[in-house]
Amino acid sequence: MTTTLAPVRCLAAWFPDWPVNAWWLAEDQPQTGPVAVIEANRITACSPAARAEGVRCGQRRREAQARCPQLTVVPADPRRDEQMFTPLVVTIEQIVPKIQVVRPGLVAMRTRGPARYYGGEAAAAEAILAQISELGVAGSRAGIADGLFTAEQAAVHADPILVVPPGAAAGYLAPLPVNRLGDAELSELLPRLGMHTLGDFAAMSVGDVRDRFGDRGVRLHALACGRDPREVVPRRLPPEFDRQIDFDPPLALAEQVAFSVQATAEDFVAGLAAQQLVCTELRVILRAEQGEHVERVWLHPGCFDAAAVVDRVRWQLQAAAGNAIGSGLVRVRLEPVATDAIAHHAPGLFGSGTDEKVHHVLSRVQSMLGHEAVVTPAIGGGRGLAERQLMVPWGDRAVLRHPADRPWPGRLPDPLPATVFPQRRRVEVTDADGVRVGVDDRLLLTGIPAQLSVGAAHLQLASWAGPWPVSERGWDAAQATKGCRFQVADVTGGAWLLMLDDQGWWAEGRYD
Template sequence: MRPDAPVRSLVLWLPDWPVTALTRDGADPPSADRPIAVMANNTVVACSAAARAEGVRRGQRRRDAQSRCPGLLVAPADPAQEQRAFAPVVALIEDRAPGVQILRPGLCAMRARGPARFYGGEAEAARMLQAVLYELELADVRAGVADGPFTAEQAARVGTSAAEPVCVVPTGGAAGFLAPLPVTFLGDGVEPELLARLGVQTLGAFAAMEPDRVRERFGDRGMRLHALAGGRDSQPVQPRVPPPELHREVAFEPPLELAEQVAFGMRIAAEEFIAGLGAVDLVCTELRVELLGDQGERSERVWLHPGSFDAAAVVDRVRWQLAEDAQRRILRSGVSLARISPEAVDAASHHVPAIFGAGTDERVHHALSRVQAMLGHRGVVTPAIGGGRWLAERQVLVPWGDRAVLAKERARPWPGSLPDPLPATVFPVPAAVEVVDAEGDSVAVGDRDALTAVPAVLHEGGRQRAIVAWAGPWPVIERAWDAVRSRRAHRFQVVDADGAAWLLVCERGEWAAEGRYD
């Protein structure tokens, strides 16, 4: 056999995998019986059987698809979701036939020789793998076996049906099988319009062209596709290297009721978890902790770390999660299973201690982490700026080590919020003040958002401060549709004779100082 001769390959194809991934992944996935279309660039890339029955097809524009099926559920393509949903499928296949190459989510290939010899034939091996995937409730699985992955893929796509989901192309029969297929099956390497002007419509006609002419017109890429069209697929199957099993889990029998018991039972698993990451030169920066109750309850959370987790920090997160779950009554029975897995990892070389000892930041980190371990998750907090209209609610205290994921909150419109620069001093409870005019009468805001008089004096903390400049009012209106919780106030900025600037709020005739510009 020539070294570049095609190798017998087995391809498994799951039609409309983007739709399948959508219905199998997420907290509230849609039903597979609904008409669903997955879109990319405003074009249908996959659709469900119910949508296909209504006339929806791949390649349609969104407007055309919705005109054929008004009740169509449209979802954007999500490659990460498709890959995530396909991972357990590949893992199950590798349990029965190792050496799997993922061509794309929903399509994988392997060498056919090993499974065929073990299971008694190529067709038998393909049917066995289909039966394995049926256990995952994947009803439509197509298989193709041929010389080379390309021909095997086309066999799975065009040579199978729901009634006969396996197509085996005999050895040496790849060219004859591919000959009647259109040249569009080659993908984007060769322009179909150019081949049509040359009178080439099928793979067989393209394979019959002289190689020198193909090289002149299409270059090396064209020569590769010319070999594929003739059934000479020299591309070998390149099995993936399965990722290492980095997660750890502990089953408790009988289930444990006390958080300290669960934390103690996780110590060895935490040490093995950190050691396993260290064996592949990684550290964990985000940790996923999953806890299962004896009655089916489930608690899941991702914990962050300002540096990287060690075994003690992992155990602390398990204990803290149990404490928070007890307060919110998420787990109402004993813990039967605890699982820890890395949500995000980093190279261990990025977390090596400095040559000349720990710096100030590292010493602060260790000190705060030790205090937090003694006081609990919320025992040490750091300030961050969140979203909102009022200054007090924009001050958010984040537990040490957690990342303040507040950018989305800050990016909201928040009409009526105060633009930068913000006051340096914010009163947790607005301080009561009084604003009067030159005659000593109280100043208020009228119905048309206009002041009843010019502010002249600010009474604050028993002191009278002459107002030399002021600006406003700026209305802040919240929940105008709710008669009980509605709020209407006006903000002012004033500068007193001492040069101090104040942010004042007038609400229902009452004045208060919200902050001070120091």
């Protein structure tokens, strides 16, 4: 005989249109005006002001903007939603421990403890909503019912609190539409079968539901009947990995700070290792005696050990000394921004070979000469070759002034030259008779390129391609570029990227 446990009495706290609220909080914008969050060109959340103008979830962007021309459209960002929701979760946990984050904008908890402490379920909900309102988040609601699903539906209809009496979950859910189950397939199929409400679906026998819809249908049928079997699973608080050291009296020398922070760095790395983690992205926060505050996020090509952490603290202090910091240092704080499983950074059976040696040598040179003494190349966005190449300090993430994933009409396609000259080199391109080759007004060559002269070297050309007209920054006389690009290959196997402008022929790069 199988015994079905009664649903747990739950309280669900819901924050309508949370993606919009998260954007307001992240951008420090006033929580007014028509705002909509868009994903895949459809509205997924909108503010009350936008709804008043006829904007609805599911609309296409063009339709929403036609209804509300002043609509502010922002892209969906799940990471932003989660980051902005964390402070609210921490605030609720100060009132009621052991809460479950169902999704950003919705939390659930068992009501037994809070009801006893605050003198009733409604009183507990009032305390939670009052605390949330102090954080500047308006419009939050709370639903209390048997089971998580019913409590969530009650929160949607709350004003601002709705309590479904014990044992009344099925009756409360019966008139709600079947799309509240959150299953797109059943939401489309059930109305075609004549079942438009949860009550209609609940009236089916469990056997018929299993035969027609399988185990998934049985689970959703239990929700429609008010028999939600799910337990509230409190979120598991992550271990505290941050480390901090205070100096009294303040320290003025970078070497003194580096020596003093050594033990803290070792404890920081050991704390992560105890959880089988390593730090790949580190935030170092420095605070000085007169209130100066310097914060920076450091990256590592592998993972941080204690020595690497100490190096970053020293480099950051050396860069800030006399500039952003003018007094003695009183505090150093270490925070892991990104972590990874330690197994991903363990050496293989025969070690990591050349990569490990290269990393050790470069890190050692960097620690002796300074952070920017060892750099690696990176390719960014843009049209010109010189503006696309960047030199990034070893271990740092490349910060691209011009993102490479944006459209750059007219840029040189791959493959790019292996060697890009910092300054264009003067060259000459002539035909078989030694006459300089040019381009007329119709972009037709005045001769067939046969020879390339680079300094004292004269190379016979085997093939060529072009011209490709280039016209950039015509509004900026200092950076304007106008001419034609060519690609040529000489008989020795070398290939060159050339530019012809009003001043003559130039070599921009070489394909090695």
